[in-house]
Amino acid sequence: MKNKVLTICPYCGSGCHMNLLVEDGKVVGAEPADGRTNEGNLCLKGHYGWDFLNDPQILTARLRKPMIRKEGVLREVSWEEAIQFTAEKLTAIKEQYGPDAIMGTGSARGPGNEANYVMQKFMRAVIGTNNIDHCARVCHGPSVAGLTYSLGDGAMSNSIPEIEDTDLLFIFGYNAPVTHPIVARRIVKAKEKGATIIVSDPRKTELARIADTWLPLKGGTNMALVNAFGNVLIEEELYDKDYVANYVEGFAEYKESVKKYTPEYAETITGVKANDIRKVMRQYAKSNKAMILYGMGVCQFAQAVDVVKGLASLALLTGNFGRPSVGIGPVRGQNNVQGSCDMGALPNVYPGYQSVTDPKIRKKFEKAWGVMLPDKTGYHLTEIPHLVLKENKVKAYYIFGEDPVQSDPNAAEVRETLEKMEFVIVQDIFMNKTALHADVILPATSWGEHEGVYSSADRGFQRIRKAVDPPGDVKPDWQIISELSTAMGYPMSYKNTEEIWDEMRALCPKFAGASYKRMEEQGGVQWPCPSEDHPGTPYLYEGNRFSTPNGKGRLFACEWRAPLEQPDQEYPLTLSTVREVGHYSVRTMTGNCRALSQLSDEPGNIQVSPVDASSLGITDGQLVRIISRRGRIVARAQISDRVKAGATYMTYHFWIGACNELTGDALDPISKTPEYKYCAIRLERIPDQLRAEEKVRQQYESLRKQMHVGAGQA
Amino acid sequence: MRKERPNSFVIAEAGKCIGCKACELACFAVHNRDNGVAAAVGTVTMPVIPRLYVIRTDSFTMPVQCRHCENAPCAGVCPVQAIVQEEGAITIDEDRCIGCKACAMACPFGAISLYKAYSSGQEHKQPHLREQLNGRLERKTRVIAYKCDLCHDIASDGNTASGEIAGAGAVNNSGSLTEGGGGPVPACASVCPEQALTLVSPSFGASRSRKAAGLRL
Ligand code: SF4
Numbered sequence: 062m063k064n065k066v067l068t069i070c071p072y073c074g075s076g077c078h079m080n081l082l083v084e085d086g087k088v089v090g091a092e093p094a095d096g097r098t099n100e101g102n103l104c105l106k107g108h109y110g111w112d113f114l115n116d117p118q119i120l121t122a123r124l125r126k127p128m129i130r131k132e133g134v135l136r137e138v139s140w141e142e143a144i145q146f147t148a149e150k151l152t153a154i155k156e157q158y159g160p161d162a163i164m165g166t167g168s169a170r171g172p173g174n175e176a177n178y179v180m181q182k183f184m185r186a187v188i189g190t191n192n193i194d195h196c197a198r199v200c201h202g203p204s205v206a207g208l209t210y211s212l213g214d215g216a217m218s219n220s221i222p223e224i225e226d227t228d229l230l231f232i233f234g235y236n237a238p239v240t241h242p243i244v245a246r247r248i249v250k251a252k253e254k255g256a257t258i259i260v261s262d263p264r265k266t267e268l269a270r271i272a273d274t275w276l277p278l279k280g281g282t283n284m285a286l287v288n289a290f291g292n293v294l295i296e297e298e299l300y301d302k303d304y305v306a307n308y309v310e311g312f313a314e315y316k317e318s319v320k321k322y323t324p325e326y327a328e329t330i331t332g333v334k335a336n337d338i339r340k341v342m343r344q345y346a347k348s349n350k351a352m353i354l355y356g357m358g359v360c361q362f363a364q365a366v367d368v369v370k371g372l373a374s375l376a377l378l379t380g381n382f383g384r385p386s387v388g389i390g391p392v393r394g395q396n397n398v399q400g401s402c403d404m405g406a407l408p409n410v411y412p413g414y415q416s417v418t419d420p421k422i423r424k425k426f427e428k429a430w431g432v433m434l435p436d437k438t439g440y441h442l443t444e445i446p447h448l449v450l451k452e453n454k455v456k457a458y459y460i461f462g463e464d465p466v467q468s469d470p471n472a473a474e475v476r477e478t479l480e481k482m483e484f485v486i487v488q489d490i491f492m493n494k495t496a497l498h499a500d501v502i503l504p505a506t507s508w509g510e511h512e513g514v515y516s517s518a519d520r521g522f523q524r525i526r527k528a529v530d531p532p533g534d535v536k537p538d539w540q541i542i543s544e545l546s547t548a549m550g551y552p553m554s555y556k557n558t559e560e561i562w563d564e565m566r567a568l569c570p571k572f573a574g575a576s577y578k579r580m581e582e583q584g585g586v587q588w589p590c591p592s593e594d595h596p597g598t599p600y601l602y603e604g605n606r607f608s609t610p611n612g613k614g615r616l617f618a619c620e621w622r623a624p625l626e627q628p629d630q631e632y633p634l635t636l637s638t639v640r641e642v643g644h645y646s647v648r649t650m651t652g653n654c655r656a657l658s659q660l661s662d663e664p665g666n667i668q669v670s671p672v673d674a675s676s677l678g679i680t681d682g683q684l685v686r687i688i689s690r691r692g693r694i695v696a697r698a699q700i701s702d703r704v705k706a707g708a709t710y711m712t713y714h715f716w717i718g719a720c721n722e723l724t725g726d727a728l729d730p731i732s733k734t735p736e737y738k739y740c741a742i743r744l745e746r747i748p749d750q751l752r753a754e755e756k757v758r759q760q761y762e763s764l765r766k767q768m769h770v771g772a773g774q775a
Numbered sequence: 776m777r778k779e780r781p782n783s784f785v786i787a788e789a790g791k792c793i794g795c796k797a798c799e800l801a802c803f804a805v806h807n808r809d810n811g812v813a814a815a816v817g818t819v820t821m822p823v824i825p826r827l828y829v830i831r832t833d834s835f836t837m838p839v840q841c842r843h844c845e846n847a848p849c850a851g852v853c854p855v856q857a858i859v860q861e862e863g864a865i866t867i868d869e870d871r872c873i874g875c876k877a878c879a880m881a882c883p884f885g886a887i888s889l890y891k892a893y894s895s896g897q898e899h900k901q902p903h904l905r906e907q908l909n910g911r912l913e914r915k916t917r918v919i920a921y922k923c924d925l926c927h928d929i930a931s932d933g934n935t936a937s938g939e940i941a942g943a944g945a946v947n948n949s950g951s952l953t954e955g956g957g958g959p960v961p962a963c964a965s966v967c968p969e970q971a972l973t974l975v976s977p978s979f980g981a982s983r984s985r986k987a988a989g990l991r992l
């Protein structure tokens with residue numbers, strides 16, 4: 062007998078509803094369900110991405126028992142020993158160096174909102190530091206910072222279904238067909254309903270292909286282009302004067318800043334034709350309902366926050382807020398990156414985006430949690446290598462559901478950082494590259510094995526449900542953290558996730574009404590939802606009241622800065638990291654799904670233009686060596702006429718072709734997000750292909766061995 | 776029912792396709808249930824073998840697959856009559872196929888590819904032909920021609936599980952895919968999140984075009 066369990070897809074932020082089909086305690090299939098965003102559709106990850114639950118050991122093995130490093134080797138131990146040991150070590154480090162010597166992460170993946178709530182509470186109330194952050198830092202950190210400045214909320218102002226009813230979609234550095242196939246569906250539908258689609262991207266992506274106008278800008282010139290858009294709106298008086306007068310501030314300074322960025326001047330920087338810049342801004346200003354969508358092509362630059370504010374300014378200038386099907390949408394890449402932000406797994410805010418530096422708010426949390434709380438902002442995740450290697454400030458790292466060695470830039474430096482730390486805790490579901498450096502491994506239940514809530518990219522709280530029992534001796538994340546907390550002298554004893562959720566709701570006015578019951582009844586609740594009789598909020602800023610301190614939207618423009626590392630003679634090409642539709646993040650999940658891993662596997666690809674390929678003598682499918690100032694790797698050349706000469710692109714999922722061995726650690730000064738989309742590299746042809754293939758095979762085998770593959774399935 | 780009219784076929788709209796390959800995986804999964812794909816236990820080591828191919832050029836992305844030609848050139852060149860017209864579809868009898876590649880050369884759409892044959896998840900070895908492998912003479916794996924069969928065998932026991940055949944008008948195909956005659960929807964069309972694939976019945980298409988032309992007058 063097959064059972065059906067309704068849940069939410071664990072991959073991208075589209076938040077698709079699906080049924081897991083369960084037979085004899087095993088997941089045997091998935092089928093689409095009728096969710097608000099997906100309406101009975103799934104992409105290939107939704108259809109075939111559940112297989113990792115069966116631990117097929119394709120790439121890495123499931124963690125099944127707690128482990129402690131003894132004499133240099135990770136050995137299985139009992140839960141009592143693991144918790145006791147971890148609690149003692151953390152307490153000792155806290156006593157010796159102070160609470161700020163300990164750093165923790167949230168997890169934007171499977172654990173869900175409740176586990177993230179408990180984790181940030183643990184770091185703040187038990188350890189006594191605001192040093193909590195998560196991988197939003199390396200993706201949409203700039204959106205949270207930039208949009209909070211401009212509009213007051215760091216999330217999508219519109220909802221996903223509204224996309225198909227807009228008149229114009231202005232898409233910037235975002236390739237929905239690969240990152241969010243289900244959002245792409247709304248874009249395709251919008252086009253069918255007559256919307257104009259404008260795409261700005263250096264590559265001819267699938268979206269660029271179906272767009273009415275494609276602006277092929279040079280990588281790393283976003284700010285110049287966005288300023289030129291503002292310049293056109295003002296010079297040609299296309300902006301909405303009433304709207305600006307009533308709801309927006311900072312116009313005079315803005316006008317001054319963009320003055321210099323005439324379309325002709327911007328053309329010299331960006332390579333986009335001045336006439337095209339004018340044309341698209343006239344279209345944008347003229348349409349009744351226009352929406353901006355953007356992604357990593359905006360955020361993963363060292364000038365990301367400025368560009369986010371610049372994009373928000375375009376929507377403010379044209380009055381595109383406070384109604385359905387308008388606004389600005391940073392579309393979240395991971396299934397629960399919105400949720401981890403919502404739950405305050407960030408160094409500057411408690412759950413519900415409430416500032417840690419506001420004494421009134423701090424009092425409220427101190428009262429609820431019964432402890433004194435730190436009043437200064439904690440460290441950012443991307444600063445940790447520097448803080449450890451240069452300033453010797455951080456001693457312990459509690460890594461919860463993340464794999465920074467694979468996902469963070471400059472992997473060699475991340476490894477060195479972990480080695481230098483006194484104590485590294487890894488809490489996860491699969492063995493991974495980071496776990497190789499752990500002192501303690503705490504194995505957790507996975508998506509499909511526990512209850513909880515995810516937040517979709519458009520602020521929708523939705524329930525995930527348990528379908529099968531976990532293998533081995535593993536525990537839900539919130540339970541592990543609670544036990545650790547109790548062992549450190551701060552008792553936490555939650556009966557279930559709902560109890561955690563209700564504690565959280567009582568402290569967060571924006572989320573107060575989103576009870577389990579409401580989610581059950583409605584299928585999901587979009588925040589803000591201040592009370593239980595409130596239906597939730599599909600779009601923000603109704604009545605054009607922004608969530609900024611004085612209720613007005615803020616305009617912003619500033620000088621364009623070139624990316625920090627420029628190509629030169631030795632490293633003549635640029636590298637940008639991108640995604641692949643069938644894989645997800647660090648690939649521990651999709652890499653362990655049979656169908657998905659077959660579709661594309663190690664060592665990964667590098668997209669090269671035909672011009673560069675022929676000048677280097679590289680043919681399609683050959684293995685090539687890729688070298689930057691920080692490292693060298695091997696990957697397979699994929700020659701594509703959609704790529705400009707001088708630029709290359711690599712998917713960041715692969716473990717042998719790990720592009721983060723190459724990427725630089727230049728950071729945006731405000732959000733501390735790394736410049737993944739731009740660094741300098743050199744490509745080399747490998748003459749002996751047979752030997753190279755053999756070496757890749759060997760490397761893969763040894764990697765799998767390190768990941769305990771074949772170590773026996775319980 | 777289908778015998779009365781030209782063969783149906785599945786066609787993609789390039790304007791909708793985003794190149795996500797969900798269709799390729801669905802086709803693979805639905806045809807390899809005997810090889811353990813989509814079953815939960817054990818690891819299948821066979822490669823993904825689809826019967827439609829997402830192609831990407833500078834300005835184009837869409838899957839290409841068999842058109843089920845009425846005067847199928849592939850069948851014309853098959854020396855062992857492994858390709859037959861069967862209930863509104865052109866199908867290859869994979870047991871009969873000798874892997875001679877004539878059909879692949881003859882197909883104007885490139886809809887036929889040759890891959891290894893698998894049974895129960897294992898490479899299917901030939902009884903007599905041997906080849907040098909790892910320094911030894913070993914039985915050679917069969918290689919056969921694969922192409923779209925309109926989910927011919929599978930459609931009859933339609934099932935809404937992932938990658939399998941959804942009944943027409945199921946929640947994920949909002950009605951528009953039933954043009955082929957209201958029967959089961961092929962796997963590729965039923966999973967495409969963009970509704971880019973349609974099972975077309977040419978007679979229906981023609982009458983629709985005639986009607987549209989009439990209305991324009
Ligand atoms: S990966 Fe994203 S688009 Fe695909 S099914 Fe999951 S939530 Fe939906």
Ligand code: SF4
Nearest residue numbers: 792793795796798967
């Ligand atoms: S599933 Fe649909 S959108 Fe995806 S590649 Fe196939 S036809 Fe294109």
Ligand code: SF4
Nearest residue numbers: 802923924926961963
């Ligand atoms: S109709 Fe069936 S056999 Fe043909 S391509 Fe689609 S899924 Fe494959």
